[in-house]
Amino acid sequence: MHNNVLILDFGSQYTQLIARRVRELNIYSEIKPYNKLPEDLSEYKAVILSGSPSSVRSESAPHPDLSEIKGKKPLLGICYGAQYLSHFNGGNVAPSATREYGRANLSFVKDGEDFLEGLSEGSQVWMSHSDTIKELPEGGIRLASTHDVANAAYKIDGETTYGIQFHPEVYHTTDGAKLLENFLVNIAGLEQDWTPDAFVETTVEELKQEIGDEKVILGLSGGVDSSVAAMLLHKAIGDHLYCIFVNNGLLRKNEFESVLDQYKHMGLNVKGVDASARFLDALKGESDPEGKRKIIGRVFIEVFDDESHKVENAKWLAQGTIYPDRIESVSASGGPSAVIKSHHNVGGLPDYMKLKIVEPLKMLFKDEVRRVGASMGMSPEILGRHPFPGPGLGIRILGDITAEKVAILQEVDAIFIDGLKKWGLYDKVWQAGAMLLPVDSVGVMGDERTYEKCVALRAVESTDGMTADWVNLPYEFLQKTSNDIINKVKGVNRVVYDISSKPPATIEWE
Numbered sequence: 001m002h003n004n005v006l007i008l009d010f011g012s013q014y015t016q017l018i019a020r021r022v023r024e025l026n027i028y029s030e031i032k033p034y035n036k037l038p039e040d041l042s043e044y045k046a047v048i049l050s051g052s053p054s055s056v057r058s059e060s061a062p063h064p065d066l067s068e069i070k071g072k073k074p075l076l077g078i079c080y081g082a083q084y085l086s087h088f089n090g091g092n093v094a095p096s097a098t099r100e101y102g103r104a105n106l107s108f109v110k111d112g113e114d115f116l117e118g119l120s121e122g123s124q125v126w127m128s129h130s131d132t133i134k135e136l137p138e139g140g141i142r143l144a145s146t147h148d149v150a151n152a153a154y155k156i157d158g159e160t161t162y163g164i165q166f167h168p169e170v171y172h173t174t175d176g177a178k179l180l181e182n183f184l185v186n187i188a189g190l191e192q193d194w195t196p197d198a199f200v201e202t203t204v205e206e207l208k209q210e211i212g213d214e215k216v217i218l219g220l221s222g223g224v225d226s227s228v229a230a231m232l233l234h235k236a237i238g239d240h241l242y243c244i245f246v247n248n249g250l251l252r253k254n255e256f257e258s259v260l261d262q263y264k265h266m267g268l269n270v271k272g273v274d275a276s277a278r279f280l281d282a283l284k285g286e287s288d289p290e291g292k293r294k295i296i297g298r299v300f301i302e303v304f305d306d307e308s309h310k311v312e313n314a315k316w317l318a319q320g321t322i323y324p325d326r327i328e329s330v331s332a333s334g335g336p337s338a339v340i341k342s343h344h345n346v347g348g349l350p351d352y353m354k355l356k357i358v359e360p361l362k363m364l365f366k367d368e369v370r371r372v373g374a375s376m377g378m379s380p381e382i383l384g385r386h387p388f389p390g391p392g393l394g395i396r397i398l399g400d401i402t403a404e405k406v407a408i409l410q411e412v413d414a415i416f417i418d419g420l421k422k423w424g425l426y427d428k429v430w431q432a433g434a435m436l437l438p439v440d441s442v443g444v445m446g447d448e449r450t451y452e453k454c455v456a457l458r459a460v461e462s463t464d465g466m467t468a469d470w471v472n473l474p475y476e477f478l479q480k481t482s483n484d485i486i487n488k489v490k491g492v493n494r495v496v497y498d499i500s501s502k503p504p505a506t507i508e509w510e
């Protein structure tokens with residue numbers, strides 16, 4: 001692909017947002033860590049440098065060699081990126097007298113610049129920096145200022161190099177998308193042709209080339225991601241795709257049967273493998289969240305390995321891994337961002353397994369996956385499903401897992417989710433589920449003392465799972481649900497509702 005933007009990650013918390021904003025312009029982009037600059041840059045038509053928690057003045061800060069890029073390709077530095085381009089090219093970056101976080105407004109906008117088309121004085125921009133560009137680099141021309149920051153935007157004369165001190169990628173920068181469009185379309189000349197249809201077409205073509213006559217085993221979960229991945233592969237290789245849906249004993253109530261039933265109508269070749277005993281056995285006594293994820297991940301792999309031996313010429317394992325799975329599991333790109341949780345499906349395969357991995361959705365965010373699915377005509381029922389984590393109820397039962405706890409939580413979860421559907425709330429919620437807490441509390445039922453389990457209900461709204469907020473569910477609904485749960489599920493005498501956002505909490509409790 002020669003219509004591609006390279007985003008060089010210096011560890012900013014906003015790097016993923018840059019990629020999203022670029023794709024919202026229907027332009028494809030890829031994020032690479034600053035220390036893993038691709039050798040072949042020919043496929044990139046423009047480069048964007050992200051922000052960073054580091055200061056350019058520090059020896060340990062990211063200082064990659066950009067000599068193959070600067071002056072040779074359209075280049076946009078954002079915040080740290082702009083400071084970096086200034087600091088090492090004859091400019092001066094120093095701690096600023098006032099640190100600037102949050103809202104600012106442009107007080108000067110240079111006339112007649114393609115880069116600034118559609119922007120005007122007063123436009124709101126979002127800042128997050130403590131260093132400032134005191135002097136522009138050699139050939140630097142000031143393009144915009146705010147009250148506190150003289151060099152809020154600049155370009156380098158005779159080059160297509162631009163620097164901006166504020167963050168165009170956050171929604172609070174009102175004209176941020178316009179600015180990115182000006183840079184990518186007006187200046188770099190990229191085509192806005194990265195639509196879901198185009199993604200399907202190129203991906204199917206690439207999958208055909210890559211896989212050829214070999215056979216692929218795909219972990220199908222009933223979720224959106226693996227279902228869309230399966231459709232893409234099905235288009236590419238037809239019945240050389242073998243889908244395996246594993247019952248890990250940690251699925252929702254009746255999920256195994258109902259998902260298998262649903263796939264019958266899609267023309268996919270799906271096999272259900274009931275491995276619940278194997279998973280529950282391996283998990284016995286383990287109560288550490290990361291420990292449980294590792295065990296679940298390992299047993300998944302073992303099951304896929306067994307199944308792959310039953311298919312002649314099976315050379316590939318396909319998964320529905322998407323971008324956020326990777327961001328939170330591995331530090332964004334070997335860069336300075338932190339590991340939050342190890343998602344079960346990104347650990348890589350053990351050496352004994354001879355399968356190669358194929359993950360057609362690994363660059364996409366959830367809402368993009370849904371759009372790709374829709375463009376292939378998949379049913380809204382599958383595309384509208386709430387995300388459900390691969391380790392399933394295993395990370396919603398806090399502490400160790402037993403068959404009895406799974407059964408309790410399945411009942412609670414079913415009452416909650418069915419209730420959301422009945423009340424017309426399911427589609428208004430991005431994800432919902434119940435947690436079984438390792439807490440017993442005292443209650444009174446029929447004049448008798450009880451000492452039983454507590455469950456927490458969680459419902460969040462989000463676009464990509466990276467940030468989320470709790471949903472303001474109607475009190476009447478919560479009241480009815482709580483009542484149903486306590487009356488119908490033996491072993492539970494208390495229900496609470498989780499009112500934490502992400503961050504600082506995460507969606508799952510483990």
Ligand SMILES: Nc1ncnc2c1ncn2[C@@H]1O[C@H](COP(=O)(O)OP(=O)(O)OP(=O)(O)O)[C@@H](O)[C@H]1O
Binds near residue numbers: 218224226227318385
């Ligand atoms: N029960 C399962 N059987 C087979 N493969 C699974 C199962 N659960 C998860 N996987 C594999 O792990 C991947 C990641 O799971 P994850 O829950 O993140 O995605 P998903 O289930 O496809 O979509 P969603 O996020 O909408 O639930 C899946 O795409 C699938 O390849």
Ligand SMILES: O=c1[nH]c(=O)c2[nH+]cn([C@@H]3O[C@H](COP(=O)(O)O)[C@@H](O)[C@H]3O)c2[nH]1
Binds near residue numbers: 328341345391465509
């Ligand atoms: O396949 C998965 N394997 C995992 O180990 C895992 N952990 C969290 N999730 C899902 O990811 C999204 C973000 O969840 P957190 O806020 O809890 O990190 C939410 O949608 C979670 O359900 C997982 N999915």
Ligand SMILES: NC(=O)CC[C@H](N)C(=O)O
Binds near residue numbers: 051056080129
């Ligand atoms: N957001 C950023 O890129 C900040 C850059 C640098 N760390 C500063 O504080 O100025």
Ligand SMILES: [Mg+2]
Binds near residue numbers: 221223387388389390
């Ligand atoms: Mg899932």
